[in-house]
Amino acid sequence: MASASFRIPDLLIKKRDGNALSPEEIKYFVREVVNGGVQECQLGAMLMAVYLKGLTDEEIVCFTGAMKNSGDVLGPWPAEWEGKIVDKHSTGGVGDKISLILAPALAACGMKVPMVSGRGLGHTGGTLDKLESIEGLSVSASKDKMLQILTKVGCCIVGQTDNLVPADKKMYAIRDVTGTVDNIGLIAGSIISKKAAEQLNALVLDVKFGVGAMMVNEVKSRELGKKMVDIGNGLGIKTVALMTDMNNPIGKMIGNALEVAESVNCLHGNGPTELEDLVLRLGGQLLFLSGNASSTDEGQMKLKETLINGGAARKFKEMIIAQGANPEEAEVLCTNGADVWSVLPKAKFVTPIKSKYSGFVFAVNSRTCAECSLKLGAGRQASSDKINHSVGLELCVDIGDSIKEGDVWIKVHHDCDVIPNDIRALLNDAIEVQSSQPVILPTRVKDIIS
Numbered sequence: 550m551a552s553a554s555f556r557i558p559d560l561l562i563k564k565r566d567g568n569a570l571s572p573e574e575i576k577y578f579v580r581e582v583v584n585g586g587v588q589e590c591q592l593g594a595m596l597m598a599v600y601l602k603g604l605t606d607e608e609i610v611c612f613t614g615a616m617k618n619s620g621d622v623l624g625p626w627p628a629e630w631e632g633k634i635v636d637k638h639s640t641g642g643v644g645d646k647i648s649l650i651l652a653p654a655l656a657a658c659g660m661k662v663p664m665v666s667g668r669g670l671g672h673t674g675g676t677l678d679k680l681e682s683i684e685g686l687s688v689s690a691s692k693d694k695m696l697q698i699l700t701k702v703g704c705c706i707v708g709q710t711d712n713l714v715p716a717d718k719k720m721y722a723i724r725d726v727t728g729t730v731d732n733i734g735l736i737a738g739s740i741i742s743k744k745a746a747e748q749l750n751a752l753v754l755d756v757k758f759g760v761g762a763m764m765v766n767e768v769k770s771r772e773l774g775k776k777m778v779d780i781g782n783g784l785g786i787k788t789v790a791l792m793t794d795m796n797n798p799i800g801k802m803i804g805n806a807l808e809v810a811e812s813v814n815c816l817h818g819n820g821p822t823e824l825e826d827l828v829l830r831l832g833g834q835l836l837f838l839s840g841n842a843s844s845t846d847e848g849q850m851k852l853k854e855t856l857i858n859g860g861a862a863r864k865f866k867e868m869i870i871a872q873g874a875n876p877e878e879a880e881v882l883c884t885n886g887a888d889v890w891s892v893l894p895k896a897k898f899v900t901p902i903k904s905k906y907s908g909f910v911f912a913v914n915s916r917t918c919a920e921c922s923l924k925l926g927a928g929r930q931a932s933s934d935k936i937n938h939s940v941g942l943e944l945c946v947d948i949g950d951s952i953k954e955g956d957v958w959i960k961v962h963h964d965c966d967v968i969p970n971d972i973r974a975l976l977n978d979a980i981e982v983q984s985s986q987p988v989i990l991p992t993r994v995k996d997i998i999s
């Protein structure tokens with residue numbers, strides 16, 4: 550049967566007047582975005598109409614499904630993997646190296662994790678950039694190569710191929726220049742369409758709020774989390790979201806190679822407690838959701854076991870070798886207690902910064918830390934910028950620690966001879982010290998949306 554055909558101006562008028570588009574109209578529009586049947590001005594007009602008039606829940610699910618089907622999807626996966634194909638998405642944090650630990654830990658529990666990840670832009674770092682601190686490692690893989698790595702290892706972390714969700718690429722470029730990025734429905738559709746193209750059984754979303762998050766406001770962030778959970782489930786992927794506090798950095802390290810080093814420690818069960826907590830809580834949800842644990846607690850216990858028995862570290866080693874890392878160097882990187890800095894890029898200088906105050910560490914501003922790390926060269930302002938994998942920040946305190954004036958609270962890893970004054974000034978203001986000890990929460994997970 551010939552597929553339905555519509556006039557694009559009619560669809561624009563319908564949405565402009567606040568009416569819901571039918572599934573056929575949405576599929577037609579998205580298909581024509583990719584086929585070149587929608588002019589850029591028409592796409593901009595549609596995005597603005599959606600921004601102003603919104604989409605119903607049904608429209609958003611249909612729109613996301615149409616985006617997912619606009620190009621290649623991963624798979625088909627082998628039938629025996631059914632119920633085991635899982636992934637996580639984070640809305641972007643500071644010091645967020647969760648994927649590097651979680652993907653191998655899940656693989657060590659028998660899961661298949663076809664993680665398609667992104668690069669850093671602006672204040673948030675990118676998982677792919679962190680991985681590329683490892684000499685020789687490639688983050689590009691064809692569908693066949695992904696299948697091969699997943700069969701052998703169980704996890705891979707790679708970039709988006711050109712033809713995965715091409716409608717999102719076109720729409721994102723136009724959203725960027727038409728003031729329509731900041732819309733919960735469009736953001737949720739964009740994110741979930743890319744995860745849906747992985748053909749997952751279960752998805753956990755790490756939805757951040759707080760100064761270091763893409764969406765600072767907790768209420769708005771929760772709205773985004775709820776929308777993504779609804780779309781994911783609407784497309785048949787078991788989806789939950791954890792709402793996590795992104796006011797303070799995750800773990801102690803910020804910067805590409807520094808975060809790889811911290812991840813390796815965590816893979817051996819020696820990472821910061823709150824970093825491990827987040828890994829286990831996210832992964833516990835996935836094992837439970839996919840039916841591979843009888844509760845989230847049991848899922849967490851299974852994952853913890855892989856951090857203790859070496860299984861997760863072994864999977865990380867296998868994954869990076871499969872993605873091109875030198876096997877001898879991978880062995881050094883993944884051996885508990887070995888000198889990881891003999892194989893990771895190391896900054897020329899490390900300068901300690903001292904506290905100007907005495908009291909208790911109340912907060913460390915994650916946004917400021919990210920901005921400093923970016924200025925040092927660890928991130929990019931424009932997508933064409935080159936990054937320096939070796940530079941970054943190393944926190945020397947935990948929230949709640951007692952601190953005296955003159956104590957070192959952070960170390961700057963840098964390649965320039967001296968730390969620029971603006972970075973020093975920003976860091977001096979990044980730590981908040983108070984006279985009384987703050988209440989320490991056991992986890993940065995504030996809520997679960999299921």
Ligand code: URA
Nearest residue numbers: 730735736737739740
């Ligand atoms: N990340 C995405 O992938 N899409 C958006 O629209 C925003 C953040």
